[in-house]
Amino acid sequence: MNSIIKVEDVSKIYKLYMNPSDRLKESLHPLKKSYHKEFFALNNLSFHVNNGESVGIIGKNGSGKSTLLKIITGVLSPTTGSVHVQGKISALLELGAGFNPDFSGLENIYLNGTMMGFSKEEMDAKLDDIIQFADIGDFIHQPVRTYSSGMFVRLAFAVAINVEPEILIVDEALSVGDIFFQAKCFKKFTEFKEQGKTILFVTHDMSSIMKYCDRVIVINEGVIIEEGPPGPMIDVYKKILVDMYDKNEGIQPQTLEEIKDEHGSWKDNLSINPGYTEYGNKRAEILDYAIFDHNNDLTNVVLKGKEFKIKLKIRFNEPLRDPIFAFSIKDVRGTEITGTNTMLESVDIKEAVAGKIIEVCFTQTNHLQGGDYLISLGCTCYEGNDFVVFHRLYDIMNLHVISNKNSVGFFDMNSKILISDFERNG
Numbered sequence: 001m002n003s004i005i006k007v008e009d010v011s012k013i014y015k016l017y018m019n020p021s022d023r024l025k026e027s028l029h030p031l032k033k034s035y036h037k038e039f040f041a042l043n044n045l046s047f048h049v050n051n052g053e054s055v056g057i058i059g060k061n062g063s064g065k066s067t068l069l070k071i072i073t074g075v076l077s078p079t080t081g082s083v084h085v086q087g088k089i090s091a092l093l094e095l096g097a098g099f100n101p102d103f104s105g106l107e108n109i110y111l112n113g114t115m116m117g118f119s120k121e122e123m124d125a126k127l128d129d130i131i132q133f134a135d136i137g138d139f140i141h142q143p144v145r146t147y148s149s150g151m152f153v154r155l156a157f158a159v160a161i162n163v164e165p166e167i168l169i170v171d172e173a174l175s176v177g178d179i180f181f182q183a184k185c186f187k188k189f190t191e192f193k194e195q196g197k198t199i200l201f202v203t204h205d206m207s208s209i210m211k212y213c214d215r216v217i218v219i220n221e222g223v224i225i226e227e228g229p230p231g232p233m234i235d236v237y238k239k240i241l242v243d244m245y246d247k248n249e250g251i252q253p254q255t256l257e258e259i260k261d262e263h264g265s266w267k268d269n270l271s272i273n274p275g276y277t278e279y280g281n282k283r284a285e286i287l288d289y290a291i292f293d294h295n296n297d298l299t300n301v302v303l304k305g306k307e308f309k310i311k312l313k314i315r316f317n318e319p320l321r322d323p324i325f326a327f328s329i330k331d332v333r334g335t336e337i338t339g340t341n342t343m344l345e346s347v348d349i350k351e352a353v354a355g356k357i358i359e360v361c362f363t364q365t366n367h368l369q370g371g372d373y374l375i376s377l378g379c380t381c382y383e384g385n386d387f388v389v390f391h392r393l394y395d396i397m398n399l400h401v402i403s404n405k406n407s408v409g410f411f412d413m414n415s416k417i418l419i420s421d422f423e424r425n426g
């Protein structure tokens with residue numbers, strides 16, 4: 001395969017000064033005393049991207065993804081190492097990069113064109129397509145400093161894709177656009193892929209990674225951790241997010257028992273909503289909780305169409321009759337999407353003696369659409385006509401659903417479609 005991007009032993013070192021004056025002291029010191037600490041934003045990275053590949057770069061905030069893209073596009077230079085690119089790059093980096101805020105949208109289109117080596121006549125020919133794609137109306141004649149972030153990204157993407165690049169580099173920016181614009185951009189991604197162009201993109205949206213990437217590079221603390229197909233690489237990323245990635249272990253799944261032994265409680269290894277609500281008389285208490293994906297990995301991220309588990313560990317602080325255990329799932333706007341409890345499911349809790357700890361496991365197939373949700377947990381009961389809340393944790397954990405096919409609405413009914421010829425009788 002023909003490598004179109006070659007990154008060889010690239011490091012980027014920033015000098016960090018404790019005080020702004022230290023920089024001056026250092027430059028004036030007669031014996032060249034050092035007043036800074038070195039910080040490796042990238043540490044000896046090497047990889048190749050082949051012609052026609054779509055490669056995703058994923059990693060936590062601050063792992064070095066944007067720095068890497070900036071070095072590939074030539075916006076930043078590496079401290080050591082080299083980058084070779086064959087072909088014209090069009091890049092969508094930080095919002096507004098490459099735009100002059102005082103120029104109108106129209107003027108910026110020509111400015112960008114000139115920077116990419118196009119003549120005025122060549123840009124004249126592309127202008128209609130760019131304006132049509134950006135679809136920002138009369139704002140095209142206004143200075144771009146008056147633009148919303150969505151308008152910025154519309155114009156920037158419209159320019160980036162209409163200058164016939166061989167390599168398209170996109171850093172997260174698309175998440176700013178509205179849903180229709182995002183759909184339009186992803187349609188372009190698909191067209192680009194079909195035309196055999198090379199795409200390199202950074203995103204925190206794992207559904208796009210699943211859908212558009214042939215290969216994924218996982219970066220952590222400036223180092224490439226793993227690279228490979230999207231599915232296993234997303235598993236690596238999920239582990240990094242909860243500090244459970246072990247270099248030596250690679251992407252082997254851990255068993256539940258191992259997780260408990262090595263990492264203490266489940267909840268310590270999940271991302272928990274700091275703004276959750278808790279109440280109840282704690283006659284029964286939720287001690288621990290977790291989500292496990294189809295591989296039995298402890299995680300906040302699950303795949304659409306796969307089975308996953310919600311687990312609760314509960315201690316009875318006094319003898320109780322017929323306690324009910326429940327979970328519910330809301331979308332980020334607070335709409336309750338689904339949920340159930342042991343009473344609705346006719347599950348009997350045999351013994352609720354004081355001091356006993358039980359584990360409740362809800363297993364289900366995930367039909368939710370891709371996106372973010374919040375899980376609430378509860379332990380309640382009916383005492384006569386009174387509804388008693390022992391312990392409730394509202395919106396405690398986030399559930400991120402990864403999907404490579406979304407349908408319309410809250411969930412997917414997995415419709416089967418049959419198309420056949422219609423034959424009229426008689």
Ligand SMILES: Nc1ncnc2c1ncn2[C@@H]1O[C@H](COP(=O)(O)OP(=O)(O)OP(=O)(O)O)[C@@H](O)[C@H]1O
Pocket residue numbers: 014015039041059060061062063064065066067068
């Ligand atoms: N000019 C700079 N001076 C010092 N440190 C910097 C500078 N630019 C970036 N860094 C540091 O380099 C590291 C990598 O930053 P980078 O923006 O590449 O991360 P990222 O993976 O793109 O993060 P995010 O997902 O939040 O966009 C971070 O720790 C950041 O603070």
